[in-house]
Amino acid sequence: GEVDAKLVAEVRKDLGYPPYPAGGATPVDEKDLIANGEKIYDACVTCHGADGAMGPAVLTKSPMLKGDIEGYVSMLVNGVPGKKSAMGRSMNNYDIASLITYTRNTFGAGASAVQPSEVERIRKDVTKPLN
16 A cells, blocks of 8 residues: 555554654645745745746756755755845744745655654754854
8 A cells, every 4th residue: 555644653653653753743734835835935936936947046957856855944044155045044944844845846846745843853953053
């Protein structure tokens, strides 16, 4: 059969583990993340375009869409000196997870959902102090 979040939760429970990894956080439904990410992306359209293919930062060609999410989270919370401000610094983990899930699914990567608990874990490791 197919392995899904429900099956994983059942097996983990049978083994005496919390139903979900990452500290027992209940996964957020991918549809909810994408819907929220779409709303957040409205603020990104000016630079990236509605289809992600506008300007010098063309999302449809970005390795961030298919690469590891650590780099994506780092870019959002730290920015890229001289190129991109730290737009995600003021965003909560749910919103960052939503934006990443939306862009990775909408602009051709077809990647799995990114959970807020995963963003929280990564964010602790990658956030640099403001200068």
